[in-house]
Amino acid sequence: MSLRRIFLFLLVSLAVLVPTRSFAFSVTPSIIDSSALRGETGRGEFTLINTASEEKIFYFDTLNFTSSETGSPVFSTDSSKGNLATWMSLPSSLSVAANSQSQISFSIVIPDDIPSGSYQSAITISEYPSEVVSVNGATVEAIVALLVFLTVEGETTAQIGLLDVFADFADRFVSLPTGTISYRLQNQGNIFLIPTGALIIQDFFGRILYQQTLNEKGSRILPATTRTFTESVLAPQSWKEFLMMQTRFWSVGPMTAEVTLVAEGQTVSTTFLFWYFPWQLGTVVLSSLLVIWLIGHFLLSKKKS
Secondary structure, three states: OOHHHHHHHHHHHHHHHOOOOOOOEEEEOOEEEEEEOOOOEEEEEEEEEEOOOOOEEEEEEEEEEEEOOOOOEEEEOOOOOOOHHHHEEOOOEEEEOOOEEEEEEEEEEOOOOOOOEEEEEEEEEEOOOHHHHHHHOOOHHHEEEEEEEEEEOOOOOOOEEEEEEEEOOOOOEEOOOOEEEEEEEEEOOOOOEOOEEEEEEEOOOOOEEEEEEEOOOOOOEOOOOEEEEEEEEOOOOOHHHHHHHHHHOOOOEEEEEEEEEEEOOEEEEEEEEEEEOOHHHHHHHHHHHHHHHHHHHHHHHHHHO
16 A cells, blocks of 8 residues: 555545535536446546636546445545456546546446445546645645446345434424434445435324425445434524424324335335424414403403493
């Protein structure tokens, strides 16, 4: 493992996890998905856009990565045969004119003796060659990572497990089910999974009072990893909006929240309870009725007199 690749690995990790400024170039798309059979040569391409007012030379490299439980990429300099980065070939550098763009093609030579399943790698794009980065410590902002996902077809398995669900309002008395909901999913197969699902809240009589789509961004889970998704639920920005949301739950008492997720035709779900009592809305309604009664009583008394 070379020193320059270790240094590049550290810089890319910081660039992805702690972005600090806009780049003088951009890459599209940011994610490439492909599939192929063992022994085949796959191909892909991406567009590099130079938004600077001068010609620039860009340098390319590859890195493997996995993901943390929060979904953030964790880059690796491992160069063993079973890593996608070692199968990829692309230009080492390319000159792009000012305010213009270029198509960059790459190939993936897939070994004929690897297991079926999904693999991932990153193509790094920098304004500095990796040798300069490793020696001089080029700025982190100069590196962009393009993620490449490849599924080697064959004996693939898709299996998802729902490990835990946590919600700020679970098993509590609340006046509105606000806060966050987190759910831990485990990919127990050998291909990428992109779960979709919903949070459904029902009252004691089974009426659906609220629905929310989960993983609307289409985030994925890598094979043999666990990922925790955290999403906001009913986030009112004002007192008025809070009361308006309470009117959607025109009910009182026990509520059932169901979390259902689907991936590759498999469904996992769980439920939890909470008690709902909208005392703020009740206070406003009772206060309004009291004011109306007092006004009516005053007008009636005045009419009799």
